[in-house]
Amino acid sequence: MKKLGASLLVAALLATTVTTFSIPATSTLAAQKHSPEIQQDLESNDALKESERFREEMGLSSNTKNLKTLSKDSQNFSEKYGVFLTKKEEKELDARLEEQKKLIPPIKDFIAENLQEEFASMYIDQKLGGIVRIGFKTGSEEKVKKFEEELKNLYSKGMLELYYTDYTEQQLDEIAESVSEKRDVLAQRGLDISSVSVNIPEQKIDIGVKKKTAASRSLLLDSVIVSDLDLGIDGNLINIFEEDMHDVQASPSSKFRPIQAGLRITNVETGGNCTSAFSAQIGTDSYVLTAGHCVESTGDRFSQGGERFGRVEDYNFGGNVDAAIIKLDEGSDDATYYLFGNDKSKLNTIDEVQKTKNETVGDAVCISGATTRSVKCGTLESKNWSGYLTTSDGKVYFTGLRQASYSSQSGDSGAPIFLGGTAIGIHNAGDGIYTHITRAVNHFDIDDIYIGD
Numbered sequence: 001m002k003k004l005g006a007s008l009l010v011a012a013l014l015a016t017t018v019t020t021f022s023i024p025a026t027s028t029l030a031a032q033k034h035s036p037e038i039q040q041d042l043e044s045n046d047a048l049k050e051s052e053r054f055r056e057e058m059g060l061s062s063n064t065k066n067l068k069t070l071s072k073d074s075q076n077f078s079e080k081y082g083v084f085l086t087k088k089e090e091k092e093l094d095a096r097l098e099e100q101k102k103l104i105p106p107i108k109d110f111i112a113e114n115l116q117e118e119f120a121s122m123y124i125d126q127k128l129g130g131i132v133r134i135g136f137k138t139g140s141e142e143k144v145k146k147f148e149e150e151l152k153n154l155y156s157k158g159m160l161e162l163y164y165t166d167y168t169e170q171q172l173d174e175i176a177e178s179v180s181e182k183r184d185v186l187a188q189r190g191l192d193i194s195s196v197s198v199n200i201p202e203q204k205i206d207i208g209v210k211k212k213t214a215a216s217r218s219l220l221l222d223s224v225i226v227s228d229l230d231l232g233i234d235g236n237l238i239n240i241f242e243e244d245m246h247d248v249q250a251s252p253s254s255k256f257r258p259i260q261a262g263l264r265i266t267n268v269e270t271g272g273n274c275t276s277a278f279s280a281q282i283g284t285d286s287y288v289l290t291a292g293h294c295v296e297s298t299g300d301r302f303s304q305g306g307e308r309f310g311r312v313e314d315y316n317f318g319g320n321v322d323a324a325i326i327k328l329d330e331g332s333d334d335a336t337y338y339l340f341g342n343d344k345s346k347l348n349t350i351d352e353v354q355k356t357k358n359e360t361v362g363d364a365v366c367i368s369g370a371t372t373r374s375v376k377c378g379t380l381e382s383k384n385w386s387g388y389l390t391t392s393d394g395k396v397y398f399t400g401l402r403q404a405s406y407s408s409q410s411g412d413s414g415a416p417i418f419l420g421g422t423a424i425g426i427h428n429a430g431d432g433i434y435t436h437i438t439r440a441v442n443h444f445d446i447d448d449i450y451i452g453d
Contacts, residue, residue, distance in 0.1 A: 047071070050376065050407060051083035057379055057405060058364070059127045060089055079342050080420075081366065082375035096130045097364050097419065099156065104132065105358055107154050114147050115140075121169040123200045124362025126379055132360075133201075135165045165203055167237065172198045173384050175237075176205050179220070180386040180399055191216055194245045195387025197403055200361045204236075208243035208387065216240045245388045245395060246429040248293040248322075249371075249413040250274050255305025256345055258336035259288050259328075261416035264370035267294060268301040268308060275370040275415035276304070277426045278350060278437070279335035279450040280325065286335035286450075287325040289440060290414030291428055292317035293391055295324045302326050309334055316443055320400035322389065322428040323440040324414075337452040339416060341368035341375045349452045351421035356438050359383060364419055365404045367427055369412025377419075378405030378432060389429050400439070404432035423449055 048064075048071060056062040070076050070084045078085040085093070104124075111119050111134070118140035125131045132155055136144050141164060152160050176196045179186075183193045195208040209216060217235055250272045256263055263276045265288075274294035280287045288302075288310065295315040301308050309332065315324030328334050341347040347368070359380065366377040385403040388395040408415070408430060417425035417434045425434040441449065 047084070051085075053405075053407075054081065054083045054377060055085075057126060058093060059129045060085070060093075079344070079347065079375060081377045082342075083377070100124060100130060100132070100360075100363070101358075101422075103155050104360055107132070107134075107151070107160075108357065110147075110151060110154060115144060115151075118144055120165050120167070121172075121200050121203075122360055124360055124379075125201070126362055126364070130159065132160045133163060134160065135163050135168075135203075137168060138164045138166050140164070166234075167203060169198065169200060172200075172203070172205060176384055176386065177399070179205065179207065180397070183397070186220070191220060193387075194243055195385065197382040197385040197387075199239065199382065202239070204239045206382075207238060207240045209240055210242070210244075212240055212242045245390045246431060246433055247390050247410075248291070248429050249369075249408060249410045249427070250291065250294050250391075255307060256340065258334040258338070259304055259309055260336055260338040260340040260345065261350065261418075262340035262347075262368035262370065263304055264411070265290060265294075265302050265304045265309075265326075265414070267296065268303055270296050270300070273370070273411045274413045275368075275411065275427070277323075277414050277416045278423050279337065280441075280444075280446045281335070281448045281450065282325075282444070282446055286328045286332065287313070287446075288328065288335070289426055290324050290326065291426060291435075292322045292324045293389070293428070294414055314444055317389075317391075318396050318398065320398065320435070321439050321443045322398065322401075322435050323426050323443065325444050325446075335450050337450045339368060339418065343373060347375075348418075349421055350416075350418065350423050350449070351451050353423045353437055353441075353449045353451065356383075356436060359402075359424075359436070365406065365417055365424055366419055367406050367408055367412065367415050367417055369408050369415040369427065371409040371411030372407070372415075376406045376408065378407070380404050381432070385433060387433075389433070401428065402432075402434050402436055404434065406432050408432070421451075423451075 052062045052067055076084050078090050118136045120135035120137050122134045125133055176198050179196050192210040197206045199206045259276050261276055261278050264273055265276045266273050274290050277289035280289055292315040295312050298312055300312040302310055310326040310328045313325050313327040337350045338346045339348040361380055363380040365380055366375050368375050382403040385401045386399040388397050412427055415427040417427055423437050425436045427434045
């Protein structure tokens with residue numbers, strides 16, 4: 001991955017030292033000057049609701065009365081997670097997520113070497129303190145038992161649990177993809193699908209429809225969509241619910257240079273506002289990433305803080321990628337590994353890029369959107385979300401996107417999805433829909449994402 005020159009790196013290290021899940025001890029909002037808008041946000045009911053949601057999701061106390069007391073002191077607002085946490089809670093959460101990042105990959109390697117044929121799925125239950133649950137195929141109990149003790153020794157005592165299931169993640173993916181492929185046929189028969197996603201914790205296929213009827217389930221199961229899979233699909237496997245289609249969040253900010261991830265950027269041609277994501281390099285040229293739907297055509301000029309910084313060289317809005325690459329103007333040194341958030345320049349440093357093999361359902365993920373302003377976090381709910389994203393020009397069906405529980409607003413499109421110093425994705429739409437960073441890297445043949453040491 002691309003690293004900036006030594007002189008810039010030294011300057012960065014003198015300014016702030018950042019590790020994957022660590023930020024300076026004086027990072028609370030109370031310890032630094034911050035905008036009236038951020039202060040207003042801290043005092044709003046939305047901030048309390050967001051904190052309540054996140055704390056419950058991460059297994060922390062979400063008692064409303066205690067939370068209101070906690071929120072009276074702005075020093076309890078965590079910049080890193082965008083919610084109210086005591087310093088002890090933030091430290092414990094840091095340790096939990098660092099342990100997951102460090103220990104889960106070796107667990108996956110162990111399974112690949114010893115129990116690959118028996119493996120079904122894996123997810124993290126953050127509500128119960130970060131328990132890692134590993135599923136194996138029903139009928140494989142005898143073989144799994146031989147490796148159970150060794151497997152559990154790879155993680156914290158009592159924090160790794162095994163379960164058995166009739167469906168593997170691969171099978172669930174096949175069913176979801178089959179439903180997606182036949183969505184037009186189903187629409188003609190009265191089942192208008194808006195999204196399909198794989199729900200690993202509940203072992204279900206979640207299917208969003210415009211209008212749910214009594215015949216929806218039978219219409220789906222009796223169709224030819226799943227018959228050729230020969231999986232003996234149980235009707236209870238399917239969860240059908242009503243939902244609206246997902247609107248993309250393209251929707252104005254002081255000038256900052258370099259172009260950090262998380263800044264408001266404007267398409268000069270359309271006047272639309274989005275958010276900058278990570279900096280990238282292709283050959284000797286540097287780029288800034290954002291969402292593809294923020295672009296009208298190749299060559300669109302983009303500005304930040306009222307001054308132009310580059311033109312769109314390529315973009316994509318469809319398939320499994322909603323992303324664009326904005327080529328920085330000739331001679332520009334505006335590419336960077338810094339992230340902007342909470343109205344604070346250089347809030348964080350990006351120091352690595354997540355590989356898809358290292359993502360696990362239940363992972364904590366965060367967004368720094370230009371409209372939302374403060375960092376918001378949640379957990380990864382699905383690694384395989386398919387559905388319609390709608391723009392003023394119509395709707396486009398996507399496959400293989402991610403869905404997480406963080407909150408966002410219009411204008412956050414293109415925002416960086418990250419955790420600590422790890423680059424994870426590019427935000428696309430409400431309800432936590434994002435493109436995984438590796439999808440964009442592969443689509444545009446990106447050589448490097450800028451990272452710091």
